[in-house]
Amino acid sequence: MGTSVSLTVNGKAVTADIDPRLLLVQFIRDHLGLTGTHIGCDTAQCGACTVFVNGNAVKSCSALAVQFNGADVTTIEGIGEPNGDMHPMQAAFKQCHGLQCGFCTPGMVMSAIDLVKRHRNGSLTEQAIRAGLDGNFCRCTGYHNIVKAVQLGAANMKGV
Amino acid sequence: MNAPEKVNTSIVGASVLRKEDYRFLTGNGKYTDDVRMPGQTYAYFVRSPHAHAKIRGINKSAALKAPGVIAIFTGDDLAADKVNGLPCGWLIHDVKGQPMKEPPHPALAQGKVRHVGDQVAVIIAETYSQAKDAGELLEVEYEVLPAVTDAAQALKPGAPAVHDAAPDNRCYLWSLGDKAATDAAFTQAHHVTKIDIINNRLIPNAIEPRAALAHYSRADESYTLYVASQNPHVERLLMTAFVLGLPEHKVRVIAPDVGGGFGSKIFLYAEETVLTWASKKVNRPIKWTAERSEAFLTDAHGRDHRTHAELALDKNGKFLGMRVHTIANLGAYLSTFGASVPTYLYGTLLAGQYTTPAIYVEVDAAFTNTTPVDAYRGAGRPEATYVVERLVAAAARETGIDQAEIRRRNFITTFPYQTPVALQYDTGDYKACLDGAMQLADVKGFPARKAEAEKRGKRRGLGYSTYIEACGLAPSNLAGQLGARAGLFEAGEVRVHPTGSVTVFTGSHSHGQGHETTFAQIVAQRLGMPIENVDIVHGDTGRIPFGMGTYGSRSIAVGGSAIVKALDKIEAKGKKIAAHLLEAAESDIEFKDGKFTVAGTDKNVTFGQVALTAYVPHNYPLDKLEPGLNETAFYDPTNFTYPAGAHICEVEIDPETGVVEVVNFTAVDDFGNIINPMIVEGQVHGGIGQGIGQALLENCVYDTDTGQLLTGSYMDYAMPRADDLPSFKVDTRVTPCTHNPLGVKGCGEAGAIGAPVAVINAVIDALAPLGVTHIDMPVSPERVWRAIQQAKA
Numbered sequence: 001m002g003t004s005v006s007l008t009v010n011g012k013a014v015t016a017d018i019d020p021r022l023l024l025v026q027f028i029r030d031h032l033g034l035t036g037t038h039i040g041c042d043t044a045q046c047g048a049c050t051v052f053v054n055g056n057a058v059k060s061c062s063a064l065a066v067q068f069n070g071a072d073v074t075t076i077e078g079i080g081e082p083n084g085d086m087h088p089m090q091a092a093f094k095q096c097h098g099l100q101c102g103f104c105t106p107g108m109v110m111s112a113i114d115l116v117k118r119h120r121n122g123s124l125t126e127q128a129i130r131a132g133l134d135g136n137f138c139r140c141t142g143y144h145n146i147v148k149a150v151q152l153g154a155a156n157m158k159g160v
Numbered sequence: 161m162n163a164p165e166k167v168n169t170s171i172v173g174a175s176v177l178r179k180e181d182y183r184f185l186t187g188n189g190k191y192t193d194d195v196r197m198p199g200q201t202y203a204y205f206v207r208s209p210h211a212h213a214k215i216r217g218i219n220k221s222a223a224l225k226a227p228g229v230i231a232i233f234t235g236d237d238l239a240a241d242k243v244n245g246l247p248c249g250w251l252i253h254d255v256k257g258q259p260m261k262e263p264p265h266p267a268l269a270q271g272k273v274r275h276v277g278d279q280v281a282v283i284i285a286e287t288y289s290q291a292k293d294a295g296e297l298l299e300v301e302y303e304v305l306p307a308v309t310d311a312a313q314a315l316k317p318g319a320p321a322v323h324d325a326a327p328d329n330r331c332y333l334w335s336l337g338d339k340a341a342t343d344a345a346f347t348q349a350h351h352v353t354k355i356d357i358i359n360n361r362l363i364p365n366a367i368e369p370r371a372a373l374a375h376y377s378r379a380d381e382s383y384t385l386y387v388a389s390q391n392p393h394v395e396r397l398l399m400t401a402f403v404l405g406l407p408e409h410k411v412r413v414i415a416p417d418v419g420g421g422f423g424s425k426i427f428l429y430a431e432e433t434v435l436t437w438a439s440k441k442v443n444r445p446i447k448w449t450a451e452r453s454e455a456f457l458t459d460a461h462g463r464d465h466r467t468h469a470e471l472a473l474d475k476n477g478k479f480l481g482m483r484v485h486t487i488a489n490l491g492a493y494l495s496t497f498g499a500s501v502p503t504y505l506y507g508t509l510l511a512g513q514y515t516t517p518a519i520y521v522e523v524d525a526a527f528t529n530t531t532p533v534d535a536y537r538g539a540g541r542p543e544a545t546y547v548v549e550r551l552v553a554a555a556a557r558e559t560g561i562d563q564a565e566i567r568r569r570n571f572i573t574t575f576p577y578q579t580p581v582a583l584q585y586d587t588g589d590y591k592a593c594l595d596g597a598m599q600l601a602d603v604k605g606f607p608a609r610k611a612e613a614e615k616r617g618k619r620r621g622l623g624y625s626t627y628i629e630a631c632g633l634a635p636s637n638l639a640g641q642l643g644a645r646a647g648l649f650e651a652g653e654v655r656v657h658p659t660g661s662v663t664v665f666t667g668s669h670s671h672g673q674g675h676e677t678t679f680a681q682i683v684a685q686r687l688g689m690p691i692e693n694v695d696i697v698h699g700d701t702g703r704i705p706f707g708m709g710t711y712g713s714r715s716i717a718v719g720g721s722a723i724v725k726a727l728d729k730i731e732a733k734g735k736k737i738a739a740h741l742l743e744a745a746e747s748d749i750e751f752k753d754g755k756f757t758v759a760g761t762d763k764n765v766t767f768g769q770v771a772l773t774a775y776v777p778h779n780y781p782l783d784k785l786e787p788g789l790n791e792t793a794f795y796d797p798t799n800f801t802y803p804a805g806a807h808i809c810e811v812e813i814d815p816e817t818g819v820v821e822v823v824n825f826t827a828v829d830d831f832g833n834i835i836n837p838m839i840v841e842g843q844v845h846g847g848i849g850q851g852i853g854q855a856l857l858e859n860c861v862y863d864t865d866t867g868q869l870l871t872g873s874y875m876d877y878a879m880p881r882a883d884d885l886p887s888f889k890v891d892t893r894v895t896p897c898t899h900n901p902l903g904v905k906g907c908g909e910a911g912a913i914g915a916p917v918a919v920i921n922a923v924i925d926a927l928a929p930l931g932v933t934h935i936d937m938p939v940s941p942e943r944v945w946r947a948i949q950q951a952k953a
Contacts (some may be wrong), residue, residue, distance in 0.1 A: 019289070035194035036187015038419070040367040048367055078186035090185040094177055096732045097842050101672030102184025103368040103419025109185065121891035127689035130883040137874075139367050139420050140910070142849025143882040145842060 007071045009034070010078030020066050024058075025049045027065035028075055036076040037107045040137065047136030050077050050107035050114075057114035059135070076106035079113065088156035089113050089149075098149030100140035108146060111136045116154045124154050171685040178677045180670075181374040181693070189417040192371035192386045197445035200373065201230055203435060204291035205448070206281040206298050208273035211307035211529040211867020212320060215271055215280065219299035225641035226297050228290030231442050233434070234281045235270035243267065243437060246428055246493070247402040250500035251643040252332050255522070259331040263323035263527075265493040267403065267430040267437075273302070274322055274492035275529050276869055278456025279430050284442055286358065288449075307529040307867035309488035312466055314526040322492055322527040327734060331490055331499065331525040336507040337581055342520035345481025349472035353555040357542045360937045361464035361489065361687075361860035363877055364536050367669075368419020369450035370459060372432035374439040382410045383439065387432045389699075390425045390669050391417040391709020395645065396701050398428040398496065404437055411436070415699040418671035422850070423535035424459040425671065426711045427496035431458075431521055456872040460859055462536025464489035465502065465543050471516075471551040477561045479570050481518040484510060484547055488525045491532035498534045499525070504642050505540030505630070505712075511579035512548040512571040513590040513626050519580045529867045535711060537850055537912040539631070545627040549917040553624065557928065563624050563921075564603075573627075576898075583630055585802045586898045593828045593893050597806035600889050601826035606810065618812050620823075621926025625807040625918035631906035632717030632801035632897075649796035650707040650714070652722035654683065654730050656789035658775035660768035661693040662819060664726075667707020668719030670698050672846075673908060674839045675895060677716060681835050682720060682902070686727045687767055688754025705792050713906030716835065717801045717897065724901045725793030733789060734770045740781045741765050741773060801897045805829030807848075809918035813926045818945030820923055822852055825890040827914060832897040832905035840907045844890045847911020853880035854912075855919035859938050878938070927951070 002022075006015040009032060016031055028034050028051065037060060040048035044062040051060045052074040079087045089112050092098070099105040114131040115122065124132075129150045130143065138146060183189050220232045245264040252260045264270075269280045280300055285291035303638045306320040313319055314329040325489060346352060373386040383406065389395045391411040399413075400406045435446045450458070472480040488502035490667045507521040554567040571590045578584045603622065610620040633639070636647040653665040664683055668675055679695040687694075697703055710719070729750050738756030739746040748759045757764040773780060774789040810824035827844055834840050857878035863872045871877040896903030916937060923939050924932060931951035935943060 021289070033196075034187065035191075036189070038191070038368070039193070039449075040369065040419075043452065043874055045879075046367060046452075065403050076185075080186055086182070086185060088918075093185055094181040096506050097178065099181060099184055100674070100842060100846065101366070101368070101420040102180070102189045102417065103191065103366075105184050106187050120773070126887070127883075130885075133311050133882040137365075137367055137879055137881065139365055139422065140846045141842060141878075142845035142847075142852075142880075142888065143885055144845040144849075147887065149883065153500075 003066050005066050005069050007068050007073055009073045010075060018065055020064070020118045022065045023061060024063045024068060025060035028060060034075050034077050038103055038106060040104065045109055045137070048104050048107040050110040050136065052110065057111055076110060089153035092153030092156055093149040096145045096149035096152055098141065098145045104136060104138045108136045108138060112150045112153055115150065116157050124151070171681050171691060172835050174836070176677055176681055176691060176836055178674050179680060180674065180676045191368055191417045191419055192388045193258050193449045195386050195416065195849070197373065197375055200445040201284050201286060201293055201442065202288040202291050203446050203448040204283045204288065204295050205431060206283065206295045208269065208278040208280055210273060210302055210304050211309065212235040213273050213302040213831040214305065215269060215273065216301040216303055217256040220280060222299065223297040226290065226294035227444065228283045228286035229294045230286065231438070232281055232283050232298065233268065233438055235266050235268040236895045238266065238268050239270060244403050246430060246433065247398055248494035248499055249496045249645050251645060252334055252499045252503050253643065254332040255335045260499055261326040261330065262494060264327040265875040275531050276720065276867060277531060278492065282438060284438060284446055304725040305557060309528050309862040309864055309867050311464065311487045311526040311528055314528045315487065315524060322529055326413060326527055329527045331494070331527055333522065333524050334503050335520065335522045337520035338518060339520045342481045342483055342518040345518040346472045346483065348907060349474040349480055349870040351473045351559055353558055355550050355554055356468050357545050357546065357550055358464040358936045359463045359467070359836065360854065362536055362854055362858050363456055363860050364422045364424035364426055364459055364462060365455070365879060366420030366422055369452060369455045370425065370429065370431065372435050373445060374432065374435035375445040376443060377442040382412065383436055384412045384414065384766045384949055385432060385436050386414050386416060387416050389424055390418065390421040390671060390711055391707065392669065392699055392701050393667060393707040394709050395428055395815045396486050399433055399436060403433055412702040414702070415669055421645050421671045422537040423539055423711060427460055429533055438913045452874065453872055455871060456877065457531060460495045460532050460534035461491065462533065463532050463543060467547055469547050469551050471555050473555055473559065474655050477559055477566050478825040479514055479516040482510060482516050484521040486521065486523045486910045488523055489528050489530065489533055490525050491528060491530045493532045495532035495534035497580055498532055500643070501535050501540045506544050508581050508583050509541050509544035509628060510548060510581050512545070513572060513628050515572050517580060523816060530862055537847065538909045539712065541629040541909065542913045542916060545625065545913050546917045549627065549921065553889045553924065564598060567594060567624065567626050583800065585896045586799055588802060588804050589893060590626060590804060593804065593830055594806040596828035596891055596893055597826050600828060600891055601808040601810065601824060603808065613812055619815055619926040621811050621922040621924065623809045623918045623920065623922025625914045627807065627914040627920065628802055629909060629913050630800040631713035631803055631809040632797050633712040633714045634800055635798055636796050641679050641936050648708055649794050650708055650718040650722040651792065651794050652719065652726045653705050653722065653792040656730060656771045659774055660771040661915040662687065663695050663697060665697045665704040666710065666719050666723060667704055668715040669710040673710065673715060673843065674836070678716065678835045678839055679720060679723060682723060683727065689767065693834055713803065713908040716902065716904045716905045717900055718795060718797055720902050720904060721900045722793050722795035723751045725795050726791045729791035729793060730789060733751055733791065734767065736785055737773055738765050741779065752887050759934045763798065796900050801832065802827060803831050803905040803907065805910060805914060807914035809920040809922040811919065811926055813923065813944060815930065815948055818941035818948065820856060820939050820944060822886050822919060825852065825886055827911065828893060829907065829910050830893045830895055831907040833894060833903040835890060841890050843907045844911045845888055847909060848888050848915045849880055849885055850912045851915025852885055852919055855939060857884060857936050
């Protein structure tokens with residue numbers, strides 16, 4: 001029915017024949033069954049669908065899967081330790097109660113990790129965190145504890 | 161019941177980290193759209209592009225031939241199957257004692273559409289893309305009719321009639337309070353403050369869009385419905401008994417992980433109803449997940465009040481009477497609780513924290529060509545608080561009395577307190593919250609901060625909100641007298657396993673509130689076991705005895721109390737078993753820290769031993785006692801709970817641009833006893849976030865000519881983002897609730913109730929020196945700038 005696409009997702013090589021209009025997020029959720037990546041809007045505003053493509057945060061609801069032939073994709077399922085232990089940023093969100101319903105959380109964690117990586121050489125102030133998470137909606141927390149979680153996560157990621 | 165002691169022990173009262181977090185953080189949550197069934201099909205709803213139109217005809221032929229299409233159903237198909245409309249769960253009687261107008265609410269439009277997004281047909285296909293593509297081929301012929309979206313306009317003579325059954329668009333004109341006494345109070349007034357205010361219409365926007373997956377099994381003639389719902393049992397009851405006529409025991413409703421609700425997932429919606437019905441027709445599972453644009457168009461909206469209010473004061477600033485007239489927009493149809501929100505969840509709260517002796521409120525509720533309006537976080541109570549606290553702030557300004565002082569002069573200080581608007585407050589300490597908030601907000605330092613801001617050309621303002629809410633819905637007999645068509649109790653089952661670990665089944669539903677942790681803390685504390693030994697199960701009619709669900713900050717007060725009642729039974733039975741094992745009198749057995757002990761001795765058996773004995777009853781009083789240790793309780797509250805608090809907002813405004821920045825937000829709340837402070841603080845943060853969102857950013861706007869929703873996406877509807885909000889200062893004071901076993905009041909909505917008016921009062925305080933005395937929400941830079949210019953003119 002469609003086009004062949006080959007990419008690496010969470011370290012595993014994947015090849016599939018897909019409808020060319022399939023979105024990356026649909027490919028991740030429906031074809032690979034990785035349902036941790038969520039769809040909260042259709043307009044790249046809410047950020048619940050954030051994944052890493054070749055190390056950069058991408059909103060997977062606004063990209064076609066076929067664009068990513070050969071790419072290296074990491075989803076929320078792929079950032080922790082092989083034994084199931086959480087990434088320092090995930091652990092910080094738990095420690096700081098930075099999540100409630102959990103729906104925005106995977107995208108928020110991915111954006112937070114991306115934010116810390118982009119600020120490796122500078123300080124990550126509260127203002128910078130708030131501005132940096134501008135592309136991720138949370139309706140539950142008022143962002144208060146998310147900001148704290150990102151601060152703690154950034155500290156815990158030092159040397160990771 | 162005596163007032164419980166303040167709970168202060170190792171597990172209850174501790175900020176235990178959440179048990180549910182690992183699965184959410186690692187992508188292992190299971191939301192409705194994550195559930196996949198073999199052979200599942202997909203539904204696409206064809207929706208009205210018009211606000212008001214007759215349906216002249218629907219031609220399915222081209223769409224039926226589209227690739228992958230399995231079936232198309234319209235309102236005619238539902239009517240042919242004698243499917244009823246969606247019910248309203250609350251019957252309001254008007255000022256003359258007549259029942260409200262209750263026009264039909266068909267799950268798929270029949271003959272007419274009444275708002276943009278009204279569902280006209282459902283297309284079921286092998287893939288969602290195929291169903292949506294076929295939607296383009298469905299020919300619907302509309303005769304467009306004039307539309308009305310504003311409630312005040314809808315009530316004017318000659319306005320287009322949304323329903324034939326209500327030609328004047330009036331659902332009801334309702335009142336509460338003693339009109340004569342209130343009018344008399346105004347004749348005694350030294351000063352009367354008058355305001356005209358709008359409580360802006362909001363769109364809830366839980367980040368998980370609504371979703372449903374329905375499956376019919378021919379093998380046992382049963383239905384399974386996964387749905388993003390806050391109350392699966394209510395969903396099932398309404399759907400089976402009122403709409404589809406299905407046997408209730410043949411329908412299992414599962415609300416798995418749900419990605420936020422804020423009220424919008426309380427209600428029985430058309431989509432899951434149609435899917436359940438259609439799943440038998442096509443004999444395959446059907447999934448529907450809302451696109452965000454559908455969420456904007458079809459999730460029940462919130463607020464949308466237009467109010468004139470007056471407050472009469474004596475020469476000392478004591479409130480003598482309050483008169484309120486509100487026009488409420490109900491939308492095109494009565495949603496599940498739509499009728500109750502602007503009445504019994506609104507008018508009853510108009511006493512606020514004050515001793516105002518006479519209050520009279522009239523609510524004129526109108527149908528319009530807009531999405532139905534129903535409960536959204538706070539539901540009526542934010543609207544009431546907005547009226548009361550805007551009035552009080554204006555009265556203080558007009559009389560020259562300090563904002564805090566005028567509140568103190570009028571605070572209720574003795575409890576229980578019977579208000580003139582039906583409620584009886586059980587307990588509270590409003591002064592303690594206000595004092596605490598003023599200290600935390602550093603009100604003393606405000607003049608210096610204000611002066612410093614003025615040097616930079618900025619205006620600072622301080623706004624107060626001392627709010628009250630009625631939570632823990634509700635005494636069923638009272639609610640029934642007021643028109644509720646359901647009970648409002650809660651159920652809990654405590655299942656002790658033979659090896660002593662525990663599974664609790666609760667009728668409350670968690671969609672972010674952390675019940676899996678908080679409820680487990682209550683159980684672990686009571687039974688003297690580690691929290692890891694307790695699991696909480698919710699959201700499944702197939703596993704849980706019954707439930708009224710989660711809304712109105714009722715989970716801990718009602719759902720938690722039901723669990724306590726079940727624990728009481730567990731302990732009582734455990735004592736009987738222990739008495740047998742210890743060869744002592746049952747009355748001599750004490751239970752503490754996980755041990756049953758003969759009073760005054762060191763003879764004891766552990767809870768685990770008792771549990772094992774209950775399931776391996778070799779040495780057991782089988783002639784007097786059933787084996788097993790599994791108890792269910794239903795708890796019906798005897799009163800509402802009354803969380804209250806003081807919120808103080810400090811804003812800084814750039815008068816050149818009109819930009820408002822919330823620089824400090826402080827909340828000191830009284831939620832009664834607190835089980836998990838971390839979770840409570842999180843609830844307050846979230847509520848404040850939504851409250852500031854309403855005050856600064858969010859606004860649902862319809863085009864008045866065409867009835868089109870102009871704020872139908874995240875590019876048009878301003879959701880609060882991380883950089884729109886400050887960090888918050890929150891604290892609590894405790895007066896335990898006197899009538900539930902945990903002494904708890906509920907905390908889920910407080911922020912959304914208290915915050916908006918604190919922000920607006922701060923904005924007016926900042927702009928008052930420029931001559932501004934009024935502004936409506938949301939205070940966009942444009943509105944602020946215009947208000948400043950108009951005051952100058």
